[in-house]
């Protein structure tokens with residue numbers, strides 16, 4: 236009938252004054268052949284099928300047919316002032332049949348001033364259903380935030396996270412779901428009004444506590460922090476900042492390594508980037524290789540615990556998988572001390588989760604996530620039990636295939652060092668103390684000339700830093716570090732700033748026992764209960780072969796002693812990450828303030844949680860070693876006295892007074908550098924060296940795997956600013972890199 240109506244309008248000028256709805260009053264429709272002819276008698280009222288208001292095309296076609304007189308075709312209906320509209324709705328708009336959204340919009344704004352979100356949602360639906368809103372989608376997009384206020388609040392209460400800002404995507408979806416339910420009560424649907432259906436967001440928003448935790452930040456505070464720190468960044472930090480932020484903003488997914496010696500402001504830069512991204516409601520996962528470094532980062536945790544490396548594989552669909560998928564940036568501090576397999580495992584996990592192939596032209600490191608590793612390769616490298624130089628180097632991230640994709644960012648300006656009189660004084664061979672520390676780290680201190688020894692690793696320690704030995708007594712170093720112990724042994728500030736540092740656990744125990752014996756407090760001894768882990772063996776005979784007394788005598792790396800003797804006010808160090816979010820990490824130092832039967836009460840001495848009082852329970856710890864055919868379980872407080880600590884444990888600690896006791900030389904890369912770089916000034920550092928009588932007492936070994944540095948930077952060819960076709964180096968003073976000695980001697984000045 237409609238086609239014939241158009242035909243009639245083309246041939247009969249009289250019909251052109253009528254609309255489709257009017258035509259039956261003056262014309263009759265014939266079926267064979269189909270056509271309209273002028274009505275000769277009678278009067279008929281035309282009726283067009285009712286179509287409820289909405290956004291469907293037929294609704295607007297119907298509106299045109301009831302209002303436009305004499306159209307000659309569908310195109311003619313859609314043409315307004317000579318312009319062919321894209322659809323009937325637009326034609327209605329241009330012809331002025333639809334009310335301008337100004338009015339619904341004004342209604343929303345007005346009621347928005349006093350109405351609650353639930354009321355606004357109902358109002359919106361009423362307007363949709365009962366008014367002919369020209370563009371419901373636009374009205375929704377401009378107002379949905381008004382409808383969502385109560386969802387934000389409810390989410391915060393449910394999660395008990397006062398700063399949690401539910402992501403827009405989640406809030407919008409909740410609004411859509413509620414509006415859909417309201418429309419159903421009017422027998423209408425979202426589709427009727429061109430509104431999007433609710434998305435299936437799974438459990439990845441408020442259903443996923445891991446994600447919520449990463450969004451529970453006061454965005455205004457983060458923004459202020461980011462702005463404030465950003466304004467103080469030095470040039471190198473700014474360059475690195477923009478490189479990293481661009482990668483996140485553009486979704487470029489670059490892999491960066493932030494390289495700089497201690498004090499060049501790596502942590503400062505991480506903090507700026509983290510605050511900026513968190514202020515934008517982006518997820519940043521912040522981890523460090525050691526628990527102690529993790530406590531220095533905002534909401535940091537250890538890489539192993541965060542990514543469940545290496546045992547658990549992150550399965551798709553789990554909360555952790557969703558968290559990783561939604562992460563914008565991963566920051567990993569102290570990366571050089573982590574085995575490259577951990578990064579490779581993370582790479583595979585992320586590739587798997589992000590659907591990126593592990594190899595080939597479309598491979599993207601870490602599945603296309605921006606990853607920022609950082610640290611100082613002069614420090615301790617991954618510890619490989621029984622491993623030598625090559626095994627240690629092979630475990631470094633530099634030897635990983637991932638390194639070829641790395642963008643190396645260098646920080647060179649030391650922002651920490653005290654340029655005080657003592658530090659500026661020359662200590663050795665024309666070098667000031669800070670220059671000498673870096674030269675030790677770089678392995679560029681001249682070799683000592685020793686009569687019977689051609690090992691060039693032996694170096695002379697500046698004599699002003701060496702204490703004269705007294706037989707094999709440890710008294711000189713203990714006296715230097717704990718000078719005034721009897722007056723100050725209860726003082727937190729005294730204890731937190733000093734320690735003896737030495738390469739092995741054996742010497743640590745000896746020094747601890749010696750200092751403990753001087754403390755005028757009662758000793759309390761805790762004995763561990765040791766057993767064989769039944770799950771580790773089927774051999775019931777093993778229990779007879781290895782009696783409990785034997786297990787009590789065993790000492791494993793990182794294991795608390797069977798006989799743990801403590802006194803009030805002694806400093807202890809945690810040996811396990813028992814509660815990282817509360818600052819109780821492997822390496823955290825505390826002072827004992829109560830020795831209970833089942834718990835030890837302590838005050839955290841350093842880091843973000845300094846001054847916090849905590850309780851430490853006994854826990855069960857499992858240990859195994861290749862040479863024993865069993866796993867041993869020891870139930871004990873996971874602590875050790877820490878008047879002295881091993882060099883490896885001292886990494887990350889800052890001290891005012893450190894005594895480096897070397898009954899034997901260090902044995903691994905970076906140990907001497909880590910030991911001497913714990914202090915801020917030469918005045919706080921002394922050595923006690925027990926060498927064979929054939930060697931001078933100011934002479935010791937410095938183990939530095941220098942090939943690491945050449946592999947770090949000098950790999951491959953040069954390509955403009957880049958040294959390797961894929962290894963990119965960005966540094967404001969790149970030419971200095973060609974002269975290592977010059978570079979590192981410059982950085983302290």
Ligand SMILES: Nc1ncnc2c1ncn2[C@@H]1O[C@H](COP(=O)(O)OP(=O)(O)OP(=O)(O)O)[C@@H](O)[C@H]1O
Nearest residue numbers: 467468469496497498499500501502503504650651
């Ligand atoms: N741009 C800067 N302006 C002011 N102070 C800064 C700046 N950058 C760093 N600092 C300060 O310098 C000191 C060292 O910085 P930071 O701890 O970030 O160095 P780092 O490279 O992480 O050192 P480490 O490797 O020993 O942990 C800190 O006290 C920090 O506040």
